[in-house]
Amino acid sequence: MSAIALRQVDKTYEGGGRLVTALDRIDLDVAEGTFTAILGPSGCGKSTLLNLVAGFEAPSAGAITVFGQAVRKPGPQRAVVFQEAALFPWLSVWDNVVFAATLAGTPKAEYEDLARELITTVGLAGFERHWPDQLSGGMRQRVGLARALLMRPQVLLMDEPFGALDAQTRLQMQELLLSVWERYRKTIIFITHDIDEAVLLADTVHVMSARPGRMQARIDIDLPRPRSLDLLMQDRFNALRREIFGLIRGAH
Amino acid sequence: MSELVATSPRTAGPRLPSARPALLVLQMLAVPLAILLVWELSGRLGWIARGILPSPTAVAQGWWQWAVGHDAMGLNAYSGTWLANVVFSAQRVGQGYGLAILVGVPLGVLIGWSPLVARLVDPTVQALRPVPITAWLPFSIAIFGISAFGAIFLIALGAFYPIVVNSAHGARDVNRNLVRAASMMGASPLQMLLRVVLPSALPSICTGLRIGLGIAWTAVIVAEMIAVKSGLGYVLWDAYYIGRMDVVIADMVSIGLVGFLSDQLILLIAARLLRWKQQR
Numbered sequence: 001m002s003a004i005a006l007r008q009v010d011k012t013y014e015g016g017g018r019l020v021t022a023l024d025r026i027d028l029d030v031a032e033g034t035f036t037a038i039l040g041p042s043g044c045g046k047s048t049l050l051n052l053v054a055g056f057e058a059p060s061a062g063a064i065t066v067f068g069q070a071v072r073k074p075g076p077q078r079a080v081v082f083q084e085a086a087l088f089p090w091l092s093v094w095d096n097v098v099f100a101a102t103l104a105g106t107p108k109a110e111y112e113d114l115a116r117e118l119i120t121t122v123g124l125a126g127f128e129r130h131w132p133d134q135l136s137g138g139m140r141q142r143v144g145l146a147r148a149l150l151m152r153p154q155v156l157l158m159d160e161p162f163g164a165l166d167a168q169t170r171l172q173m174q175e176l177l178l179s180v181w182e183r184y185r186k187t188i189i190f191i192t193h194d195i196d197e198a199v200l201l202a203d204t205v206h207v208m209s210a211r212p213g214r215m216q217a218r219i220d221i222d223l224p225r226p227r228s229l230d231l232l233m234q235d236r237f238n239a240l241r242r243e244i245f246g247l248i249r250g251a252h
Numbered sequence: 253m254s255e256l257v258a259t260s261p262r263t264a265g266p267r268l269p270s271a272r273p274a275l276l277v278l279q280m281l282a283v284p285l286a287i288l289l290v291w292e293l294s295g296r297l298g299w300i301a302r303g304i305l306p307s308p309t310a311v312a313q314g315w316w317q318w319a320v321g322h323d324a325m326g327l328n329a330y331s332g333t334w335l336a337n338v339v340f341s342a343q344r345v346g347q348g349y350g351l352a353i354l355v356g357v358p359l360g361v362l363i364g365w366s367p368l369v370a371r372l373v374d375p376t377v378q379a380l381r382p383v384p385i386t387a388w389l390p391f392s393i394a395i396f397g398i399s400a401f402g403a404i405f406l407i408a409l410g411a412f413y414p415i416v417v418n419s420a421h422g423a424r425d426v427n428r429n430l431v432r433a434a435s436m437m438g439a440s441p442l443q444m445l446l447r448v449v450l451p452s453a454l455p456s457i458c459t460g461l462r463i464g465l466g467i468a469w470t471a472v473i474v475a476e477m478i479a480v481k482s483g484l485g486y487v488l489w490d491a492y493y494i495g496r497m498d499v500v501i502a503d504m505v506s507i508g509l510v511g512f513l514s515d516q517l518i519l520l521i522a523a524r525l526l527r528w529k530q531q532r
Binding site for chain 2: 054055075086098099104131
């Protein structure tokens, strides 16, 4: 059984008096414990796809299941890491990370250790009492990642989380995510428009085309794990990114 | 403030940091002191009749008498009653304003958050809002008679509008991604309202609270001039009738002073509530 399964999923919006097809008959299977990247140009509906899996929006047609359960509304089994972090600015780093646990009324003793471990893992030890406004973009995404992992979700949905960061910070965050994945082995869907990022992080890359958003190709990334940024220099990596680049060029 | 004095030419020599604050204070006091001086002189030189405009020193004397004079000083009806009247007015403001907050903040947040509540309540609020609180005076006297309740009603009503409107505005503008983040973390509707919408709306709510407090002081003076027999507003009108212009002016200054102090208090509370915003 797939961890995440989409069957013939359509999403249409009404815009300017006519129907716009954002997603057209999408099929997708994500195996448990794998890292899947959805790669596509802006406007191809890849973020819409993530919003449907998260339960923020409902599909116009088709079925979405996560571990066999139909997705009806957002819930803590499907943690989301947002593009702009979406931290609560009135809460400290610590209170942001443990927000889900306090919503559920979990006793502090049950989440305290994990919260501390996660904050250390993402490199924010010592920043627990800072407000989000005092953090850089990369640090805010670290909080967003720790917050999502504290929920112990079945799947982790990441919506271009590093898209707004500068190149250097993005590399650091990719390295962090690789090590976090090695440690927790979550099932991840990762949305990106960056070919390098998709190849570096994912086990499987799904390439989407735009208008209407369709699944165009699926490429298995057979690079060995654990991975590091050294991969970026290797021939196999370059061969894979050339292959994907060719697929995207061919689509236009 | 520093931008205002930075216009002095660079060639003016080495800066004397210790001299600058004194100069700043002097610049800020120049106009008020000039006004007081002209006012005092115009009284002493007989430009304006004393009964119409008592001089600053006469006002200060009248105020002193009003503040600390002995009750038994025969002819002066106001002697020693200043504090009591300040407390009367402040109490009414506190009660009316408190009522406005208690109703206005929750209602405003609900109007901003729930389209259903907005449809149910907002048209009524918007329809009543253009009626100035002064126009409610006869209505208020008819219902409550000459009593403190009339004043409290007017204060509450006047402060209610800016509080409800700003709270609704804040709740309507909640960042959609924060709502999504809370919903994926499993927030119930009540948790969403209390832990996401309310804190999100807080900056806007504080703006409403500040505007509302200014209106509350306006309302208490108007109400006490007509519908109540005590407080700073009552003394203001009463002193005018018996020709005690020194008390009238001392009263005006007193109103300004307590208004200013209560505004500072709200600012202090807001700064505490919104300290996460000032950390950049």
